[in-house]
Amino acid sequence: MNKAFCINEDRVADVRKLMKSDKIMNDLAATFKALGDLTRSKIVFALSKKVLCVGEIAALLNISQSAVSHQLRVLRDMKLVRSRKEGQVTYYSLDDIHINFLLKECFRHVME
Secondary structure (H helix, E strand, O other): OOHHHOOOHHHHHHHHHHOOOHHHHHHHHHHHHHHOOHHHHHHHHHHHHOOEEHHHHHHHHOOOHHHHHHHHHHHHHOOOEEEEEEOOEEEEEEOOHHHHHHHHHHHHHHHO
């Protein structure tokens, strides 16, 4: 043990046991990366308030439906949003309650 760097091997071993796999950590990083885009963050926020279709999201954010569809595809691939068809219209919502919790905690963090 190199005391100059103050490495406590027991603490390192304790945390090492708790570390998640690289796949899980990569998925976590990818989730934050997906939310790191302003448009996607706005979409996730909007969907935390109401179930919306592409046209409604486009009108809300004042961007094209094509741009919204592209961002929704990224969010779906990351399992942050899900869709359901009702006739010809596809509606989007957050994938599960955990996304809402994540969003609320992030807002609490940035607004302190």
